[in-house]
Amino acid sequence: DVKVTQSSRYLVKRTGEKVFLECVQDMDHENMFWYRQDPGLGLRLIYFSYDVKMKEKGDIPEGYSVSREKKERFSLILESASTNQTSMYLCASSTGTGKAQPQHFGDGTRLSIL
Amino acid sequence: SQKIEQNSEALNIQEGKTATLTCNYTNYSPAYLQWYRQDPGRGPVFLLLIRENEKEKRKERLKVTFDTTLKQSLFHITASQPADSATYLCALDLTGTASKLTFGTGTRLQVTL
Numbered sequence A: 001d002v003k004v005t006q007s008s009r010y011l012v013k014r015t016g017e018k019v020f021l022e023c024v025q026d027m028d029h030e031n032m033f034w035y036r037q038d039p040g041l042g043l044r045l046i047y048f049s050y051d052v053k054m055k056e057k058g059d060i061p062e063g064y065s066v067s068r069e070k071k072e073r074f075s076l077i078l079e080s081a082s083t084n085q086t087s088m089y090l091c092a093s094s095t096g097t098g099k100a101q102p103q104h105f106g107d108g109t110r111l112s113i114l
Numbered sequence B: 001s002q003k004i005e006q007n008s009e010a011l012n013i014q015e016g017k018t019a020t021l022t023c024n025y026t027n028y029s030p031a032y033l034q035w036y037r038q039d040p041g042r043g044p045v046f047l048l049l050i051r052e053n054e055k056e057k058r059k060e061r062l063k064v065t066f067d068t069t070l071k072q073s074l075f076h077i078t079a080s081q082p083a084d085s086a087t088y089l090c091a092l093d094l095t096g097t098a099s100k101l102t103f104g105t106g107t108r109l110q111v112t113l
Helices: none
Strands: A003-008 A010-013 A018-023 A031-038 A041-050 A064-070 A072-080 A085-096 A110-111 B003-006 B011-014 B019-026 B032-038 B047-052 B056-059 B062-067 B070-075 B086-093 B099-105 B106-110
Touching: A003 A085, A010 A018, A010 A064, A018 A031, A018 A085, A018 A110, A031 A064, A031 A072, A041 A064, A041 A072, A041 B099, A072 A085, B003 B086, B019 B086, B019 B106, B032 B062, B032 B070, B047 B056, B047 B062, B070 B086
Parallel strands: A010 A110, B011 B106
Antiparallel strands: A003 A018, A018 A072, A031 A041, A031 A085, A064 A072, A085 A110, B003 B019, B019 B070, B032 B047, B032 B086, B056 B062, B062 B070, B086 B099, B086 B106
């Protein structure tokens, strides 16, 4: 089974801090994704990557950056955390072979910015 | 703009009945549609994928239909069980590249005894 592991289940940080969220997948997937999930808004794509060192903006990239130095690891960075970035963050991966591939999710990091 | 609509109100259903969840979309003709299940505090889990040229797809007690004319997918759970209680999300590929998905907000299903 595909396993997507997010480094922390819960994280509390202060406004202005630089925050790193880490995600690792063990299935050699080409594609990796970062979403945030908020009540009433659903899952919204922040950034995705279809190869090492490649990244593309999703629907809400402002205030975030990403890093993919190795195929199995995709990091989300909050450059200067703000309270409106308090949310559940979900990482996902999928194979790049063919279209319509399902995404495999981690269990999320619930981030609180105080 | 693209819009995916799922009923935001929870669906309450008695055990043994068939649950039917709806996913409507506008302004797009997706090549396929996916359904996911999400339990509280967990990430979504993939359930089924249906392509535009498929009218219906089944997997055990699950059935998905895809009507590209109505721009609607229906997700059915037959003989529902309390363990089926969860939030169900539909997702569409709006770009056709890199399996990038846009998710609906989900419908919460509660199956009671």
